[in-house]
Amino acid sequence: MAEDCDTTADTPAGVWAAADWGTSNLRLWVLSCDDRLLARIGDPRGMLTLSSNGFETVLRERLSPWLGTGQRLAVVACGMVGARQGWIEAPYLPTPGRPIEMARLRRAPVSRDDLDVTILPGMAQAEPADVMRGEETQVAGHLAAEPHFDGLICLPGTHTKWVRCRNGRVERFRTCMTGEFYALLAGHSVLRHALEGAGWDDQAFADAAREAARHCGAVIDGLFGIRASSLLTGTSAAQSRARLSGLLIGAEIGTMRDEWQDRPIVVIGSGRLTPLYARVLADQGAAVATVDAEAATLRCLAAVHAQLRTEAT
Structure with a gap:
């Protein structure tokens, strides 16, 4: 509609x-x-x-x-x-x-x-093998606004992209399937029983993200604890949901540390994931800014349209 x-x-x-x-x-x-x-x-x-x-x-x-x-x-x-x-x-x-x-x-x-x-x-x-469609438009929109940007662009989503840019070019990029992992675990694993309910717990998210960013293995040995905690101590669905998200996003950001550390990083997105990624990155000491995804997309598409009009005249 x-x-x-x-x-x-x-x-x-x-x-x-x-x-x-x-x-x-x-x-x-x-x-x-x-x-x-x-x-x-x-x-x-x-x-x-x-x-x-x-x-x-x-x-x-x-x-x-x-x-x-x-x-x-x-x-x-x-x-x-x-x-x-x-x-x-x-x-x-x-x-x-x-x-x-x-x-x-x-x-x-x-x-x-x-x-x-x-x-x-x-x-x-080509190496390592990776592809993207749509995210490059947002990247181009940001580079149109900041042509001398030298840093990393993070585009959160079902398949989050981490894009290294310099001199108006994409040097390399990596994809993390964090959003899809969350959906699979929340909907098709034993953890789904701990997540049934509403709400969100900011502190549970922050604590889990900090733990996983420091030690990515916290995801592997910490996931089942979400289910166990709900059974033994009555941990709420809000806390469980936030902890699962925090573990996964924190581990992703910890894994990508060599890419973003000591570089400016821009998170391009909309909705709830953008501030979550920005928050964890800032907590880990990153110099992070956020950009609206729609604005970046339209900036790029408008520039292409203007060039097409110029070429047609």
């Missing part, structure tokens, strides 16, 4: 759309020619639910108020829409390298010329 959607009659001509099309969801932004936000639209039909010819149908449905004006609507998209199983494959850019290369953008096939869709590629790393 649409969120914060404004389709008033005085919407100016020359609008364009930005899209972050992930595995599970689509996020759309409709913007004016001067990049003023006109509408924010969400849709649950991600890449996993669509065939290659289904993307255009969804896009036309969600952008229908801005189609049929006699003008071609430009859409700049990132994420899994460019995967092999997406609309059209946008082959990965190599690492090390710049996160955006205009010559490597792909045009998606459309049934009518009132829509012009450009898809950004992801990035791939």
Whole structure:
């Protein structure tokens, strides 16, 4: 369903759309020619639910108020829409390298010329093997704002990315499946019985994260204690849930210490994970700042759209 959607009659001509099309969801932004936000639209039909010819149908449905004006609507998209199983494959850019290369953008096939869709590629790393799609757009958005940034970018999520940047380039990156581990343990292990209930305990999170960041093995020998504690001492679900999250995030940050130590680090994200990662990093002595993921994404996609307009004139 649409969120914060404004389709008033005085919407100016020359609008364009930005899209972050992930595995599970689509996020759309409709913007004016001067990049003023006109509408924010969400849709649950991600890449996993669509065939290659289904993307255009969804896009036309969600952008229908801005189609049929006699003008071609430009859409700049990132994420899994460019995967092999997406609309059209946008082959990965190599690492090390710049996160955006205009010559490597792909045009998606459309049934009518009132829509012009450009898809950004992801990035791939040969050794150690790793890939990302969508996160590179946020990285590029931050580098557009801080072109001389020399440090680490952390992008928390189901698969958290740690991206080393210097001189406007991605030098290397690593992926940690911490979010997926949490979901598996919380939903499909014996620990699920200790997590049934609501609430959150900040102190339990901080203590567990500090313990695991100092000694990553605390995760292995500390997980079952969450279940045992709930049985023997009546530890609340709020404490158990926070401790599980703290152990996993703390261990991840401890494992990545060689990457972030003695470097500035920026956490790009939205929702509850961003402040959790920033808090643990700061507690471990990191020089950390946070950046809103939507702002970074739109900054990059707007820059690409502006360049496409320049090249077309």
